[in-house]
Structure formats: structure tokens, C-alpha cells
Amino acid sequence: MEQGLYEQLMNRMMHRQLNSLSPAEFDIGKDRLDAEEAKKYLSSYIASVTRKVYALKH
Numbered sequence: 001m002e003q004g005l006y007e008q009l010m011n012r013m014m015h016r017q018l019n020s021l022s023p024a025e026f027d028i029g030k031d032r033l034d035a036e037e038a039k040k041y042l043s044s045y046i047a048s049v050t051r052k053v054y055a056l057k058h
Helices: 005-020 035-057
Strands: none
């Protein structure tokens, strides 16, 4: 599937930010994900952020 403009910009921005991090401080893996794997990582991340926001409000 072809990426839209937004996805292209976000990918470039993330790529630059990840490359600017110190390898001595961060262990960053850059592997391709299949669609199912990506869904799991994304839903886990969103759940984590949602829990943190909820905890701040209560």
C-alpha cells in the first residue's frame, strides 16, 4: 500500500530523531513489522499512554 504524505513526513521525522540518539544510551531496533505485529505494538503503546493520562487526571 502506498503511503500518504502524512505517513511519509512522520516516517522521515522519526528516522531523523532515531538517528540523532546516542547508541551508547539507547538500543534501537529497526526491523520491518508485519501488519498484525504492528497492530499489537501500536495498541500496547496507546494503552500505556491512556493509562498514564488517566492516572494524571485521577
